[in-house]
Amino acid sequence: MSLIQVRPATLRDAKAIAEIHVASSQDAYKDLLPRSALDLFSVQKRQAFWREAIDLCEPQVQVAHLDGQVMGFVGFDRSRDKGTPATTGEIWALFVNPIHWDKGVGLALWDAARDGLQEEGCTKVTLWTYMRNDRAMSFFEKAGFKRDLGSARTAEVGGAPLEEMRLFRSLV
Structure with missing residues (x-):
């Protein structure tokens, strides 16, 4: 049994979330x-973004601790x-501090x-991830996500282009 707990984020968590977001992204x-x-x-910048997200509950943010x-x-x-039904949810972000990779934290968050x-009435969930981010692709595919092969697009990250793809899975 895992001792990792997950709870709704508070404004006090914004700095830790930002630090994890940056460290995990860079790695x-x-x-x-x-x-x-x-x-x-x-x-x-990430701290300001996550403070606002937590304050407005958009998206809902939870932390593993x-x-x-x-x-x-x-x-x-x-x-x-655009065009998705109200019963489609989305993972906007899922990041784990690199020192805690492969310890069940991502699974607890998922x-x-x-x-x-599911509590919000969603029957399907999607997410976007970089196609060459093998760690993320592997994690989400093990969690039952499938690639939406027609969804590939180019995103700009720090001025550099990256190909990303939508993944999806049923929640029922």
Whole structure:
């Protein structure tokens, strides 16, 4: 049985969430983006974003913690994709501090997001991830997500182009 607990984020968590977001992004994307793009990730900017998200509950943000230490976070809500039904949810973000990778933190966060989306009446969930982010692709495919092969698009991250793809799965 895991001792990892998941709870709704509070404004006090915003800095830890921002630090995890930056550290995890820089580690996960080190082979996808040039160093100059990775250096643009800012804890200060991410903290402002996550403070607002937590304050407005958009998306819903939950943190995984152990003994009071925030280990990762997930943001989820209704899908932001145009034309999707109200019963489609979306994982907006799921990041784990790299020192806690492969310890069950991501699974605990996914379980909490899935439960939250089901409570909101969602029957399907989607997310966007970078196609060359093998760690994320593997994690989400193990969690039952499938690739939406017609969804590939190019996103700009720190001035560098990255191909991303939507993944989806049923919640029923």
